[in-house]
Amino acid sequence: MSAPTGRVPDELPDQLPDQLPDQLPDQLIVHGGLALAGTVEVPGDKSISHRALLIGSLTEGPSVARGVSPGEDVTCTSAAVQALGVRVERDPQGSTRPGGRGSVTTIEGGAESLVEPSSEIDCGNSGTTMRLLAGILAARPWDVRMAGDASLSERPMDRIAEPLGQMGATVTGTGSRCKPPLSIRGGALKGIEYAPPQASSQVKSCVLLAGLGARGDTVVREAVATRRHTEEMLERCGADIEEYTEGTAHLVRLRSSALRPFDLVVPGDPSQAAFWVVAACVVPDSEIRLPGIYAGAGRRGFIDVLARMGADVSESASGRPGSWATEADLVARYGPLSATEVKASEVTGLDEVPVLAVAGAVAEGTTVFRDMGELRVKESDRLQGIVDLLGAFGGRAEIRGDDLLVHGPARLRSGEFRAVGDHRMAMAAAVAAAAASKGAPSVIRGWSCVATSYPSFAEDLAQLAGAR
Numbered sequence: 001m002s003a004p005t006g007r008v009p010d011e012l013p014d015q016l017p018d019q020l021p022d023q024l025p026d027q028l029i030v031h032g033g034l035a036l037a038g039t040v041e042v043p044g045d046k047s048i049s050h051r052a053l054l055i056g057s058l059t060e061g062p063s064v065a066r067g068v069s070p071g072e073d074v075t076c077t078s079a080a081v082q083a084l085g086v087r088v089e090r091d092p093q094g095s096t097r098p099g100g101r102g103s104v105t106t107i108e109g110g111a112e113s114l115v116e117p118s119s120e121i122d123c124g125n126s127g128t129t130m131r132l133l134a135g136i137l138a139a140r141p142w143d144v145r146m147a148g149d150a151s152l153s154e155r156p157m158d159r160i161a162e163p164l165g166q167m168g169a170t171v172t173g174t175g176s177r178c179k180p181p182l183s184i185r186g187g188a189l190k191g192i193e194y195a196p197p198q199a200s201s202q203v204k205s206c207v208l209l210a211g212l213g214a215r216g217d218t219v220v221r222e223a224v225a226t227r228r229h230t231e232e233m234l235e236r237c238g239a240d241i242e243e244y245t246e247g248t249a250h251l252v253r254l255r256s257s258a259l260r261p262f263d264l265v266v267p268g269d270p271s272q273a274a275f276w277v278v279a280a281c282v283v284p285d286s287e288i289r290l291p292g293i294y295a296g297a298g299r300r301g302f303i304d305v306l307a308r309m310g311a312d313v314s315e316s317a318s319g320r321p322g323s324w325a326t327e328a329d330l331v332a333r334y335g336p337l338s339a340t341e342v343k344a345s346e347v348t349g350l351d352e353v354p355v356l357a358v359a360g361a362v363a364e365g366t367t368v369f370r371d372m373g374e375l376r377v378k379e380s381d382r383l384q385g386i387v388d389l390l391g392a393f394g395g396r397a398e399i400r401g402d403d404l405l406v407h408g409p410a411r412l413r414s415g416e417f418r419a420v421g422d423h424r425m426a427m428a429a430a431v432a433a434a435a436a437s438k439g440a441p442s443v444i445r446g447w448s449c450v451a452t453s454y455p456s457f458a459e460d461l462a463q464l465a466g467a468r
Contacts, residue, residue: 025447029443032438033438036461040463041292043069047201049068054209055234056081057136058259066104066266072124072125073125075124080121080123090104116144123180131160135208137184138167139169140213144184151379153180155179155377156177156178156179157171159197163203163207167192167214170185191255195223201230208254211255211256212254217254219252220251227297227348231252236264267318269453270295275355276464281313295327295330316329337359339366345371356369360406361396361412361432362410362412363408365408379425384399388417414441419447
């Protein structure tokens with residue numbers, strides 16, 4: 001399925017060897033027109049994995065998380081909390097490959113046992129690591145510096161610097177948007193009521209984690225309710241937290257709390273599952289099963305969008321031992337699609353928009369994605385990137401202000417695309433390439449960035465393509 005360099009191979013290999021994230025090739029070769037069939041166990045949810053490590057570092061006693069994501073972003077969070085004196089141990093146990101869902105991670109720290117890091121904390125490419133960890137650091141009387149790679153260094157952090165400043169911390173960065181590296185001087189925080197100007201679960205989580213160590217109540221008021229993984233985790237740990245509504249607003253109130261340890265199974269990542277659901281819907285004669293996927297509020301938007309498009313996607317309660325109430329087993333099959341309108345508020349975080357745009361490219365009519373300006377400040381400018389990606393494979397899209405219009409139906413063809421360090425764009429390109437008609441193979445360059453979240457994606461794609 002992949003080739004690191006040189007000539008494009010004529011045939012797909014039967015299987016790929018296991019590869020650690022830092023060993024991924026920088027080029028992926030995909031042959032289109034092959035039906036995809038079988039079962040995929042996607043990595044554990046990345047958002048929950050980050051929070052398990054961060055909140056586990058604050059619990060009074062060792063916590064256990066089973067099936068933590070193996071991606072580099074989560075590995076950065078693991079290294080970051082270890083820099084604060086937290087013990088993190090990972091046991092592969094029932095895993096059949098590095099980082100599989102059978103792995104067990106033990107986190108042992110304690111809110112009163114954390115130590116000031118002796119050097120700068122490297123957050124890699126992970127905005128989640130930087131934004132959420134900032135909340136924990138802000139509650140401590142330390143001077144800490146956090147940095148990241150070139151991509152993360154271009155992402156605005158003013159959205160966390162403002163509320164943390166109101167709480168009593170000092171957060172400084174580069175320029176008016178407070179870009180990394182960040183310096184944080186914390187301690188002696190007071191609770192505030194804060195209404196984020198943009199819907200962001202990361203900003204909400206940063207404020208709540210700071211609120212754990214603040215005097216008085218901390219309240220986050222959201223115009224649009226975002227994914228609530230932090231609230232779920234804090235509830236599990238016995239935090240004094242409540243959620244309620246006032247008019248159309250969603251509020252979360254938290255009081256300083258000691259946290260008890262947890263033992264949880266991380267459900268499958270819906271943002272990763274979305275690539276396979278769309279792949280099944282757009283590659284002829286395909287059927288893909290995805291067990292144990294988190295399908296709670298704030299994360300199932302892509303399923304609802306595809307349902308409006310007429311996609312054949314079914315879900316049933318997960319029978320996996322230790323499953324969350326919000327877990328589901330998904331089955332997706334190929335079928336005709338029709339255009340729809342997608343609002344940014346439907347797909348919180350916008351992570352699934354690149355691959356939903358691939359579905360829009362083959363759908364009958366023009367699919368309109370509304371208010372997508374936030375895509376410009378992700379790991380890459382995904383708004384322009386989607387236009388380039390679809391164009392590379394024979395589709396057509398355009399940008400009007402903050403709206404993205406995807407015109408269909410297109411007959412996708414093989415092409416070449418460069419991911420420029422953005423894992424979701426790389427995987428969306430792989431789905432478009434798989435949906436291309438038979439012919440010359442497609443080439444996706446910069447593939448190694450997929451190690452950020454889903455290092456075994458190419459292996460899973462090869463297995464699905466060879467199942468029939």
